[in-house]
Amino acid sequence: MSYPALETDRLSIRPYRDEDAPRVLDIMSRIEVVRWLSTPPFRLMADLEEALAWVARRHDLEAQEPATIFRAIVPHETGVVAGSVLVAPLVRLDGGHVGEFELGWHLHPDSEGHGWATEAGAALARQAFDAGHDELVIDMYPDNHGSARVARRLGARDQGVGPDPWYGDEGLVFRLSADDLA
Template sequence: MTVLTTQRLVLREWTEDPADLARLFDIYSRPEVARWLGAPGLPLTDPAQAVDRLAIWRERHAGHGGRYGIWAIEVRDTGVVVGSVLLQPLPGRDEGTLTEDIEVGWHLHPDSWGHGYATEAGGAAAARELAAGTREVYAVVAPGNEASMAVARRHDPCGPPLGLVRRRVPGDLRAARSLLTRPTTRPAPAVRSAWRSW
C-alpha cells in the first residue's frame, strides 16, 4: 500500500515479498547502517530475521490506523527500494508509554546515500504529520551521525536553523543531546532534530 508519493519516490508499506525481505535484510544487516540505530537485534545476521523485523514494525504501529509506521522508500523510475522512512510517537521515560512527540527518521542502504532520498522522504513524512496538526516533528539522530544531522537541518520548513539548544530526549539515559530549533516570533510548525539512538 502506498503511503505517500514525492517527485521521485513512493513511500509504501514493506511487504513479505521475497525482494522486499531481501532488501530489508541487506539494509539492516549492514554495520554501517545499524551502528546509528541502537535498536536491539541489529545488525541482522540471518535473512529470516527480516520477517521478524517486519512483524515487529507492524505490531508496533497496528493501532495507529496508518498514520505512523516504518515504510519502504522506493524510487519511482527504477522500483529500487533505497531504505526506510519512519514516522512514530517517541516513547516516554519508561520506554513503553508513547508521548505526543513525533519522530521522523530514515535508514538508507549505503548504495543510496548522497542522492537526497532521505531529505525527500523524511520531508514528505514530516510535512504530512505537520499538516495533520502536529506542531513539531523531531528528527532523532545518534551522536556522531553527521550525515543524518545534515538531513535533519534541511527539514526545517521555516528556513535554516538559527541555533542549537540542549534537551534530554525522553527515555535517553545518556547525556542530553543537541536539539535543533529556531527562535520565532510567530507560531509555526517545525521539524526539530534531537540526538538519540533508535
C-alpha cells in the same frame, strides 16, 4: 488512522511488503547502518526469517499505535528499496511527557547521496502535520553528521546536544513543525 502511500517527484513512499525482506536483511545486517539506529549492544539482522518478522512487526506497530507511520523509500529510478522513513512515538526513560513523536530515516549505503532521505522525510513530515501532529523530534547521536545535514535541509530547529531523555546518554535533537519545513 491509516496513512496512504505517498508519491513525490522521485519516490514512492509505501508500506513494507514481504518481498522487501531480502533488501531489509541487506540493510539491517550492516553495522554501519544499525550503529546509528539503536543503543549498544548493536544486534545485526541474521537471516530472511528475521527480515520477514521485521516487516510484520512494522505492520503490528502501525496497528497498535495508529499515529505510527513506517515506510519503505522506493526511488522510481531504481525500483529498489533505498531505506526507510518513519514517524513513531518517543517514550521518555523517566516516563514523563507522553505524546512526543520522532521523525527518522535510514538508507542502504548504496542509496546515499541523492537527496532521497531528505525528500522522503519532507513528504512524511508533511503527511504527519496534515494528520494533526504539531511537532516532530529528530534525535540522533551527536556525531551523526549525515543525519544532522538531512534535518537542517528540512528546516528543522537545532536544539543542541544534551542529555537524551528518550534513549539515554547524549543526543543531538532537532524539532520540526509545519512552518519550519523548507
